[in-house]
Amino acid sequence: MMLAGALAGLLLSRVPLSLILTVNAAAGIASCLLLRGLPYTATHLGPAAARAPAPVWRGVAEGGRWLFARLRSQCSFPAPCCRSSP
Numbered sequence: 001m002m003l004a005g006a007l008a009g010l011l012l013s014r015v016p017l018s019l020i021l022t023v024n025a026a027a028g029i030a031s032c033l034l035l036r037g038l039p040y041t042a043t044h045l046g047p048a049a050a051r052a053p054a055p056v057w058r059g060v061a062e063g064g065r066w067l068f069a070r071l072r073s074q075c076s077f078p079a080p081c082c083r084s085s086p
Contacts, residue, residue: 011020
C-alpha cells in the first residue's frame with residue numbers, strides 16, 4: 001500500500017494532471033463499453049422481476065432521495081447546505 005502512494009506521487013510530479021484524468025476517463029468509458037457487450041440475464045430474480053426490469057434512473061433517484069434525507073446528519077462543517085433557514 002505504501003508503494004502505491006509513492007508511485008502515485010511520482011506519477012503526479014512527472015505527468016500533467018490533465019493527462020492522468022484523461023486516461024482515467026478513457027479507461028472508465030472503455031470498461032463500460034466492454035461490459036455492455038456481455039450477455040447478462042438475471043437468474044437470481046424471480047420470473048416477474050425478470051419480465052419487468054426497473055429503469056436504472058429510478059434507482060439513482062431513490063439513492064439521491066436517501067442521501068438528501070440524511071444530508072443534515074452527515075455534514076460535519078457549517079456548509080450552506082447544512083444551515084437551517086431562519
